[in-house]
Amino acid sequence: MKRSITTRDGSRLWTETFGHPADPAILLVMGGTAQGIVWPEVLCELLAADGFFVVRYDHRDTGKSSKSDGDYDLSVLAADAADVVGGLGLAAAHVVGQSVGGMVAQLLALHRPELVRSLVLLSSSPDANGDVRVPPRTGLPGPRQPMLDRAARLAASPPAGAREQFTAAVDGWQVLLGPTVAFDRPYWEALVQRMMRRSVAPDTAGHHLGALDRTPPLTARIGALDVPTLVVHGEQDPVFPLEHGRQLYRAILRARLWSIAGMGHIFPPHWSSTIRSLIVDHVRAARLRRSR
Template sequence: MTLFREVVRTTCLGKNDTVPKTTVHSTDNRLIDIEYATFGLPSNPAILMIMGYTAQMIVWPEAFCQLLADAGYYVIIFDNRDCGLSTHLDGVVVDAGPIILAAMTDQPIPPIPYSLSDMATDAVGVLNHLGIERAHVLGMSLGGMIAQVVAYEHRHRTMTLTSISSQPGDPDVGQPSMDAAVVIFADPPPTTSREDYIASSIQWQVWQSKKYRSDELSYAGAALSYDRAFYPEGAPRQLAAVYGSGRRHEQVATISCPTLVIHGTDDELIVQSGGERTAELIPGSKLLLIDDMGHDLPQPLWPVLTGAILDHVAQVVA
């Protein structure tokens, strides 16, 4: 089962005292604590926003969320399992290497701690806890993969799908560029100290929007994430969920809700072909390629992003 913990939203969405909890059943029979925050009025149509690999919910810029809320939506963000202030599956050991190799070579995949389906069930459980029957589901990167799973496994809960900087589980597309792969598979910082972690964040710029890169913003984001909930141990389990869930193109092709696929032409972590394949698979979907956008949400592009999202969700009335 999944246990949800509501937080009182603050300016930085940091650690907060909790208020009453509730439980729902989870597909993998674990007790999972999910930390979430909301923007806007609960009476408005809901947009459930799912963040990516090892990224805490605070990676969604608060002002970005508020723009959507100010347009008349109830915006919900949360920490995925094994990330942020949600449950950490301490002691569950996995070697992601053989799982990645098996997925990339179409070999039988070794057992994994949990799947994208389990993570999608966590997301739907947040809706259950909030008493929301249907929502617009939006995800970025790994969050986009989870959002896709929500759209085909929980169809009656999904009003629209927005998949950003993601791909459909196809090893032939959307793989990191060579420069990004070097960073992903590089040795970790020499220590887990705050200073080393923040210093290493400069490497992440390889997949950020080149036109809008900022050392200051990179360091500030890394510091905020470290201070809130530094937990590198969750990374291999989330990576195992991505690759261990295998090819999903057949399932993605059955998505029937209105779908918007957004991808940056400057994305080096999940290259543009990942978004293009996602759009090709989903009948009637729309593909928006954004020039100069990498694997991030640079503020100068917010008008384009929020405009596209709001136009998309407006076509379906709650």
């Protein structure tokens, strides 16, 4: 089911749900500049088949959600996530955040702990900058060379026409998947085509990069989190090297770390059953501990 949620500041957020509303909710928070449909549909359907009410949505400034002037930090995106939970009539949710979406999830758990039953932080970090060429402020390692090379290419020759933008976007997903994962080009080309059709001009997704720069590092703050947390991180992550996931694990009191050999910054759709198992096992364990 698809519907639009109105936030407290009047923005409209596109949402899509899978499963039955009476089941425990899982909120999927996508990474910065990316639309909610990047969450593989097969993952959403698998989680729904496991007895969960699954929600994916477009952040403001992406896809079918409202555009803005971009003058905000990640706490605004966290407030949006809270408004999605409330707007769908949910008491709380298990929150799964990918990349910058994991930082949004951390802020949601800090600002509105009553809405977060557990956290899964996929390929995320407590500290990042909008410009990948600038290293994190807390001394964590910066992006690996493939990301730096891509940033240099785009800076030297920005894609001009729609075809060049399409090709650059597809190539970008290949970099994010990492060097050891098979790249299903037809899948990613179809996804990029769909994202381009859904994006309302002008494209303001880049506002998320400014939001990152306005957000202070979270390392000191997330020590206050008291929520079951699973950190899942690829050992070949070109954006946030594995040390970012280890830092989350060290900083969050009730965290566990699961590293995946060969995984880059994102997981391919054919890994959805693996990611689903990690999420479901964590959520069920969190529910069992809470019921005791």
